[in-house]
Ligand SMILES: *[C@@H]1O[C@H](CO)[C@@H](O)[C@H](O)[C@H]1NC(C)=O
């Protein structure tokens with residue numbers, strides 16, 4: 390948590406309009422002053438800031454919030470380094486970054502760069518000096534934002550001329566003279582290069598910074614995090630590709646710094662998720678090979694987890710990539726990973742991924758029983774038919790690996806294992822029978838889950854998760870006979 394930076398009693402700015410992308414509210418002059426100050430301390434944005442700031446600012450903050458709460462009944466949002474959704478009616482501390490999430494239609498807020506970087510005791514003193522300066526009322530700000538938006542809109546104002554001779558009628562209000570004129574506000578914003586940016590412009594800027602040699606690792610990590618947020622939108626992820634960003638991200642996967650590897654895998658996985666265009670571009674750029682190599686070479690388990698996430702997103706609904714995955718030894722790589730992971734998290738992810746791949750292919754052929762109207766369907770079936778997943782699973786040891794997951798103590802892990810074992814049965818049933826302990830542990834599990842179902846029935850619950858597991862055990866049991 391980071392302290393609220395506005396002085397006691399001052400009106401806080403409340404953004405009531407859907408404001409596009411980066412808009413800075415309130416105290417712009419103060420921030421500009423800080424920016425040019427000579428005694429600035431640039432605070433490392435990685436983690437430590439919040440804690441320090443909190444310690445230094447806690448007492449004052451609490452008083453401040455109480456004052457405000459009593460005064461105006463304002464719910465003050467506390468931005469963090471992550472984007473968070475802003476609820477209607479919540480007020481914002483000065484300098485917060487605000488943007489509109491076009492997918493959800495909700496406004497999101499995080500700490501502005503200025504808030505993160507330039508917060509030292511000297512600045513707090515300056516902020517206190519600012520107390521005497523009149524501030525914006527929510528309504529004034531709302532009008533100002535609206536007018537700025539109109540001025541910045543090329544459709545409404547092709548030459549983007551900031552001069553606006555039309556006097557704001559509200560200035561005639563007795564209170565209005567307390568507020569800084571709109572022109573001054575706009576000028577401040579222009580000085581801060583905080584004109585409204587589109588997602589495309591933001592991505593261009595992020596990629597350029599990522600591509601340069603000047604950025605530190607910490608900066609790269611935060612650039613990647615911003616990209617990760619943006620590429621959840623289908624269009625943005627495709628823009629990332631057309632701007633040459635994929636190569637940069639794949640380069641990051643190759644990095645010697647595991648944090649960069651992890652964040653790059655995160656961006657890649659998010660860009661690939663449910664995005665066929667990006668899936669194709671990624672395979673063309675050699676992503677499959679890079680992901681498999683990284684899966685083998687990356688050291689910390691949590692990095693492998695993110696790489697696996699990206700790999701699963703690449704393969705999902707993409708038989709061409711699946712075929713190459715199988716033929717390039719992907720299943721061996723996963724088998725090694727499965728054996729390394731004692732904890733079970735990665736094992737469960739891997740088994741779930743295999744299950745998804747098997748059932749995806751099965752569904753494709755089941756759907757084929759209906760009259761086909763989609764001409765691409767035949768091609769898809771043809772591609773899926775070339776993915777020899779079942780056979781490879783049988784040959785590469787998976788028939789004895791997946792049963793190991795049943796030994797987990799987590800219900801969820803066991804459930805995933807059971808589903809995968811059932812799906813793999815066509816290739817594996819002979820090998821299952823060669824592992825007598827598998828039948829024994831199935832019987833033991835069945836007793837355990839029947840007990841759980843029984844105690845739930847006493848409590849009046851039916852059709853529980855546990856009875857679902859009993860059904861899975863029975864289904865698998867039949868296949869072992
Ligand atoms: C990165 O820089 C290189 C060389 O300056 C350039 O060729 C390449 O297009 C840049 N990539 C991106 C994504 O900006």
Ligand SMILES: *[C@@H]1O[C@H](CO)[C@@H](O)[C@H](O)[C@H]1NC(C)=O
Pocket residue numbers: 639640643679
């Ligand atoms: C990753 O590094 C290896 C060797 O260090 C190199 O051969 C490969 O081309 C690199 N891949 C990418 C995507 O940069």
